[in-house]
Amino acid sequence: MVRPNNSRNLQEILIFALVPVIVGALTLASWLLGRWQVGPWLLLGPWQIGPGTLAAGLALIATFFGGWQRFWAGFRDVATRRITVNVFVTVAIFVTIAAGEFLPAAVIILIMAVVGALESYTLDSTRRSIRGLLDLTPPMANVRRGDEEVPVSVAELQYGDIVIVRPGERIPVDGVVTAGAAAVNQAPITGESMPVEKVRGHKVFAGTLNEDGRLEIRTTKIGADTTLARIVHLVEEAQESKAPIQGVADRFTVWFLPTVLVLAVIGYLTSGDVKVAVAILLVACPCAFAIATPSAVAAGIANMARRAVLIKGGIFFEIAGRIDSLVVDKTGTLTLGRPKVLEVISGDGIPKDEVLSLAAIAEKYSEHPLAKAVMALARERALKVADPDEFRIEVGKGIVSSYAGQEIVVGRDVFLREQGIAVPAWIERAVTDQSDLGRTAILVARNREAIGLLSIADEVRAETVGAIASLKSLGVGKITMLTGDNFKIAEAVASQIGVDEFRAGLLPEDKQSAIKEMKNNGRIVAMVGDGINDAPALALADVGIVMGGTGADVAIAAADVTLMDGNLSRLVEFVQMSRKVLRRIKLNIFFAIIYNVIGLTLAMLGHLTPVMAVIFQEAGCVTVVLSSMLLLWAKVPGPEKLRGRLS
Numbered sequence: 319m320v321r322p323n324n325s326r327n328l329q330e331i332l333i334f335a336l337v338p339v340i341v342g343a344l345t346l347a348s349w350l351l352g353r354w355q356v357g358p359w360l361l362l363g364p365w366q367i368g369p370g371t372l373a374a375g376l377a378l379i380a381t382f383f384g385g386w387q388r389f390w391a392g393f394r395d396v397a398t399r400r401i402t403v404n405v406f407v408t409v410a411i412f413v414t415i416a417a418g419e420f421l422p423a424a425v426i427i428l429i430m431a432v433v434g435a436l437e438s439y440t441l442d443s444t445r446r447s448i449r450g451l452l453d454l455t456p457p458m459a460n461v462r463r464g465d466e467e468v469p470v471s472v473a474e475l476q477y478g479d480i481v482i483v484r485p486g487e488r489i490p491v492d493g494v495v496t497a498g499a500a501a502v503n504q505a506p507i508t509g510e511s512m513p514v515e516k517v518r519g520h521k522v523f524a525g526t527l528n529e530d531g532r533l534e535i536r537t538t539k540i541g542a543d544t545t546l547a548r549i550v551h552l553v554e555e556a557q558e559s560k561a562p563i564q565g566v567a568d569r570f571t572v573w574f575l576p577t578v579l580v581l582a583v584i585g586y587l588t589s590g591d592v593k594v595a596v597a598i599l600l601v602a603c604p605c606a607f608a609i610a611t612p613s614a615v616a617a618g619i620a621n622m623a624r625r626a627v628l629i630k631g632g633i634f635f636e637i638a639g640r641i642d643s644l645v646v647d648k649t650g651t652l653t654l655g656r657p658k659v660l661e662v663i664s665g666d667g668i669p670k671d672e673v674l675s676l677a678a679i680a681e682k683y684s685e686h687p688l689a690k691a692v693m694a695l696a697r698e699r700a701l702k703v704a705d706p707d708e709f710r711i712e713v714g715k716g717i718v719s720s721y722a723g724q725e726i727v728v729g730r731d732v733f734l735r736e737q738g739i740a741v742p743a744w745i746e747r748a749v750t751d752q753s754d755l756g757r758t759a760i761l762v763a764r765n766r767e768a769i770g771l772l773s774i775a776d777e778v779r780a781e782t783v784g785a786i787a788s789l790k791s792l793g794v795g796k797i798t799m800l801t802g803d804n805f806k807i808a809e810a811v812a813s814q815i816g817v818d819e820f821r822a823g824l825l826p827e828d829k830q831s832a833i834k835e836m837k838n839n840g841r842i843v844a845m846v847g848d849g850i851n852d853a854p855a856l857a858l859a860d861v862g863i864v865m866g867g868t869g870a871d872v873a874i875a876a877a878d879v880t881l882m883d884g885n886l887s888r889l890v891e892f893v894q895m896s897r898k899v900l901r902r903i904k905l906n907i908f909f910a911i912i913y914n915v916i917g918l919t920l921a922m923l924g925h926l927t928p929v930m931a932v933i934f935q936e937a938g939c940v941t942v943v944l945s946s947m948l949l950l951w952a953k954v955p956g957p958e959k960l961r962g963r964l965s
Contacts, residue, residue: 337384338431344380345424348373352421377420385411385427405575413599454525454850455546459490462534472540479537483528485685492539495520499714500531501686513687515714525850530685531713545825546850578602578918585922594924601917601931606938610906613942617949618899625954626882627892634878637860638896640842644794645833645855647847648801648811651865652886653776655848657691660757660777663748664770671701673770677762678703680719680728684711688760691774727763739763745771756810775807782815785886790816792893796841800829802851829855846889847877863889894954902949906942913938 351373382389392408411423461470462480472490475481480496483489489502501513504526513529516522522535524544541547578599586595615632622629629635649655662670678696681689682703696703706726709719716729718737727734731741731749745761745768752759757775761768786797799820801808808822821832833855836843845852845859856862856877864877865884881888917934920926926934 338428341380341384341424341428341431344376344383345421345428348376348380348421348424351376374418374420377424378415380424381411381415381420381427384424384431388427409575409579409599413596416596454488455544456488456490460484475537475540477537477540481535481537483533483535485528485530485532487528489522489524489526489528489533489535491524491535491537492544493522493535493537495522495533496536497534498532500533501529501714502533503527503529503687517714529687530711574602574914581918581922585924589924591924593927594921597921597926597931598918601921601926601935602914606910606913606935606942607907609939609946610910610942611903613946614899614902614906614949617946618895618902621950621952622892622895625888625891626885627888628880628882629892630878632899634861635896635899637842638844638879638893639900641844641861641893642793642795643836643841643843644789644797645829645836645843645845645859646797646799646817647829647845647852648799648803648808649776650848651846651852652782652799652811652815653778655776657687657758657774658777659691659695659772659774661752661773662695662770663773665742665744665768668769670770671699673762674699674772675701675703676721676724676726676764676769677728677760677772679706679721680709680717680726680762682706683709684717688758688774689717692760692772725763725765728760730759731761734761734763734768737763739766739768741768753806754810756804756807775810778811778814779886781885781887785890786816788890789893792890794893798832800824800832800855826851826854830858833858846886848884863892891954895952898949898952898954902946906945909941909945910938913941 389408392404395405415423458469459472460467460482467482495516495518499517502516503513525546582595582598585598619629662674664670664673677692681692706719706721711717716733719726749759752773757773760772762770797817799812799817802824805822808820812820843859844861845855846863847856848865862877863879
């Protein structure tokens with residue numbers, strides 16, 4: 319198992335930052351020397367090199383040090399008969415250098431070096447995070463060998479080995495329970511909001527957590543065959559299959575570069591002055607065009623970052639502005655991802671707080687997640703919870719306790735019947751009603767009499783309903799909920815929040831298959847999730863969006879957009895900002911084209927010198943930058959304001 323190496327990560331960061339730092343330092347030094355014409359005079363043999371010459375030399379070094387990969391890519395594209403932005407940039411840079419304009423060339427390369435470093439680091443860190451998911455599997459396991467328990471490396475486990483897992487330990491293999499009982503938190507794999515009771519014959523997964531019992535598990539899958547390892551593989555596979563979208567700049571360059579070259583030749587032939595041809599090429603340098611998209615994207619990313627939305631790349635603005643299908647996970651995304659007592663039901667003449675208090679006494683020292691939910695409500699209602707005199711936990715079933723001469727039994731209806739306690743008809747009806755609502759009913763009995771029940775479920779986030787309604791109003795045509803939870807729970811949540819459809823009982827590969835099916839039908843799909851089980855689907859979706867507040871590291875790594883505060887309202891803001899960015903990019907491209915057309919016309923007529931051409935071209939860049947800066951302060955209404963506008 320490969321574990322993160324912090325020193326290696328530091329080295330990688332330094333390497334990624336090295337090129338833009340060096341190029342930036344050289345460019346700054348060149349500008350200072352060229353701007354004020356001050357600095358050292360160097361004596362090299364018979365030659366004396368002044369600050370102006372030194373400035374040019376530094377700019378050239380910066381250009382070729384930071385841009386050689388771009389130039390090489392441009393030469394390769396030419397060799398394969400492709401006209402791309404790389405070709406245009408290469409031609410423009412070399413012409414700029416030939417005209418003696420060294421500093422603009424260095425600045426262009428500096429911008430490209432910074433962007434390239436960020437992209438490389440993001441990709442590398444994503445891969446490390448995905449592989450780090452395997453750390454959920456413990457390195458050692460206790461294995462039965464005859465009558466003894468022997469610690470064995472997980473890598474040495476064999477099919478059929480009996481593995482012993484105690485409370486609080488993670489399960490190291492996929493397998494089948496042969497003995498014992500326990501509540502297992504398998505949310506990382508299946509996304510189920512409630513721990514699942516595991517007894518003899520039940521399947522368990524590697525990486526899940528044994529919360530409160532002792533299990534003996536017969537190994538059925540190990541290593542790369544486990545469900546957890548398959549999730550890692552699916553994520554990596556999905557990321558590789560996400561095809562890059564050809565940029566507008568490349569499509570524009572296909573016809574623009576040849577046109578400019580022809581115009582330059584015509585300019586030279588008609589004027590007989592090489593400076594006219596140079597001016598044509600310089601004024602058509604794609605600086606403004608090259609920054610039309612990244613400057614708008616950078617401003618949009620900065621705006622969303624202030625709103626706690628982190629975006630990995632500008633391409634996701636483009637896609638998000640066109641999504642027509644949204645897929646959402648349930649547990650931890652639409653809901654809070656933790657059990658909560660939603661209702662206390664009591665019999666005639668029995669106060670509800672009395673039912674809650676008795677349940678809290680019995681559950682006070684239990685570590686079961688449902689017990690924690692009971693205690694949380696007792697604290698919220700400021701109930702004084704006494705210590706039980708005695709208590710016995712029946713793992714996977716319930717609790718038998720006593721206090722002040724009273725016997726207290728807490729558990730599901732089946733457990734009460736096992737204890738010889740009759741369940742009256744009104745409680746049976748209440749259990750059925752709660753089940754139909756997708757809730758878990760925990761019964762409370764005192765002195766062999768059932769007196770009430772607690773309704774427990776995963777609570778829907780406060781902003782969920784409004785966010786879903788707002789997304790529909792923005793034109794997101796179909797919203798589908800995918801969950802590993804059971805059908806009744808999924809149905810209850812789906813009807814409450816207003817999604818168009820839902821699918822329940824899904825494993826990670828099932829969620830990924832659903833995304834693949836939608837994409838094959840020509841849909842542009844965004845996926846919102848938070849758990850490890852969501853990672854393959856997040857990676858395959860056109861835009862993967864993760865809940866950063868509660869999301870697993872691997873899900874955040876696989877996703878393209880992170881809602882850092884875990885607020886679904888931010889998704890509404892992201893979709894709106896995506897559309898603003900797309901409109902701004904189109905406007906910037908329009909500005910760049912207008913400047914090119916006007917500049918080319920003036921250069922063809924001989925009204926621009928090479929220096930004036932550079933100035934004119936830089937004016938286009940300034941216009942595009944100022945246009946993009948407006949996005950820094952652009953406002954996007956949240957769900958409440960948006961619904962108010964549309965009503």
